[in-house]
Amino acid sequence: MNPFTSVSRFGTLISAGAALLGAVTVPALAQGWQPTKTVEFIVPAGTGGGADQMARAIQGIVAKYNLMKQPMVVINKRGGSGAEGFLDVKSSKGDPHKIIITLSNLFTTPLATGVPFNWRDLTPVKMLALDEFVLWVNADTPYKSAKDYIAAVKKAGPGKMNMGGTGSKQEDQIITAAIEKRTGVKFTYIPFKGGGTVAVQLVGKHVNSSVNNPIEAVAHWRGGKLRPLCVFDTQRIPYKEKMTSTMSWHDIPTCKETGLDVNYLMLRGIFMAGGVTPDQVSYYINLLRKVRETSEWKALMAKGAFNQTSMEGQEYADWVAKAEAEHIALMKAAGFMAGQKK
């Protein structure tokens, strides 16, 4: 028996306690547990997307600042809308050398496909950020506000206007369904493989609007090709740096302000397999706290206009449970549940 075990247990207890209190400072205590081999960082999505970029940025930051003694490898498991990745972590019960970054497909994939997993099979570690969604139209169109646009969609008639989005029965289509429910309009939703493609299809006028994440559409906004109408958040995006000659992220009104009462944020959080010890969880919490302190991370957040809310421990688990309930309600209302007839 290692004589230091009790001491380090005590340290972990403190850091776990600090985590529960949502403390921001990193406790400078000895770690109770350290990875003993390569850590696999699973991305339940393809290469090049938002989750993948974030995972690879974390991997780069960890390597650059030498935050972990063992190497970290990013592995993409996108099969079955991410089910491949989640099932892999679910089946690695008790394995502390595997972490996974989640998108909303943590909820939507099992609900839409019936693949047997639930976030309760995993251990929540830390929420890193929340991803915003913005309603975009082509800059050549006359719509200056969400109100104008919704009125135009109504006038065109049901199914006449196209909403482009990433994937099927996932976040983009859920938001579209929520807009339809609120306003009574009807879009034709066209699913594409990635957010970048959606933005380009909107620039090329093949679809009428999109609900792209900021990072997916920002280049075209700055290039004068796209126009943001509103952001699906309860408050405006805080970044005030001018992105175009006249506008910053902060200048985009919330959808609620413009009379479209729809909010949606996407989780960018880390989970581990089920059955891991609190020492192991707090090791990763500490690691990710250090990552969030770096200038590179802050630059990434500003670039993607992320909502920087972060949570750990019970607070995080409660948030996830609430988000799950919201997804079930939204997806039931839209008829997206597995086996559900529309």
Add this chain to the structure above:
Amino acid sequence: MEALNSLLQGFSVALSFTNIALMFAGVILGVIIGVLPGLGGANGVAILLPLTFSMAQTPGGQTSAIILLSCIYWGALFGGAITSILFNIPGEPWSVATTFDGYPLAQKGRAGTALTAAFTSSFVGAAVGVIVITFLSPIVAEFALEFGPPEFFGVYLLTFCAFVGMSKEAPFKTIVAMMLGFALAAVGTDTVTGTLRLTFGTATLLTGFDFLVAVIGLFGIGEILLTLEEGLEFKGASARINVKVVFETWRELPRYWITSLRSATIGCFMGIVPGGATPASFMSYGTAMRFSKDGEKFGSGVVEGVVAPETAAHAAGTSALLPMLTLGVPGSPTAAVLLGGLLIWGLEPGPLLFVEQKNFVWGLIASMYLGNVAGLIVVLTCVPLFAAILRIPFSVIAPIIIVICAIGSYTVHNATFDIYMMVVFGIIGYLFKKVRYPLAPLVLAVVLGDRAEASFRQAMLMSHGDMSIFFSNKLVGGLTSLALILLFWPMASGAVALLRNRLRRE
């Protein structure tokens, strides 16, 4: 001549000692990655991406980082041809068409010729691609915006029809093989409805059938089974190996300039659209076979049959970087990873990249010129070495190939199941060859089936089920009509010939 000035500026950025060293390092790594099936260019670049993270933080480091990664990409493009020619195992989707004539050439003992032709054509294709990027980028970026779902479907339809119409096999055999490929491509997630299909409730089939596993099995294992049956040796063992073969091949190559030009044009078009290097290589092979005066001999080992797909694949692979830089839409899986890299380094691909990050963009473009020269030097000096691999006795190399194939299949999804699938595909490949069914249409359908289906259904959603959307403007109408013409070409030309004969008799 602003482009020229910017380019010269770019060369001054790219021509530092570190950058040139990185170029060679990248190309060599890329060739190794391209040679190992399963570890494609996209994986290779993804693995090295974090390494470049701290590199990109230093001043000018972003350029060095992208030079390293893009040179791995060039290297992988070159490397993919090696195993296709030597062992009939395409390491990358776009090298499948290279096997059609490359492998027979190697069997005739002309592996050196085939490799030289492949590498040189790759270089020519890439060079044309870079020139297009240098001088036409603004126009070309606009053109890519014209492509919506119906247009993409038009491109895929054109590829499939060209293949059926141009194939030497009986068209129905081609169609049967292609339909089998579509069925395999349908397994997994249905991208339009988000539901799972043909997975029979198992988690192992969630990911569907990966192209690489299919190809490693169908071509690699299938070929080894055939060789086992026919006597345990490589037919190409008598290959003459010396450096002279490079110069001899070079003397022959200018003869195929029309094929090169046509292939490069197809390649650039497909890269920019972005339809990708795979359809480009198939379409280019098909058209070369139709229009060449040696068309009859295609498939039996002619140099022209190597020139066509390789030129097109590289022209496409290179020009695919243009939509990535100007629109943020990757033209290939590898470009997708490079795109992620740009974002992580704090660069923003899009219309403003050329304005705001001039040094970076032109440094990258200059490195494309230099990287391809570096690549050509590396691979050409190794031609005798690669060709010498065929001198190793079959009984030694076959087990090694099988082990590498198994590792390659496993790497794709880290799944043991894929190794069993590889064996199953190997047996299918063997049977196909025995009953003389073509494998290529099956592979083509596995690679493109998913994308073709998605664009078709997106288009149908847009038009509410009205097929006339495929003739709704000049671009898509032209693509669809061309596809139909190519599909019925053999019938039409057969009918014309028949008519002519009859007239003559009368």
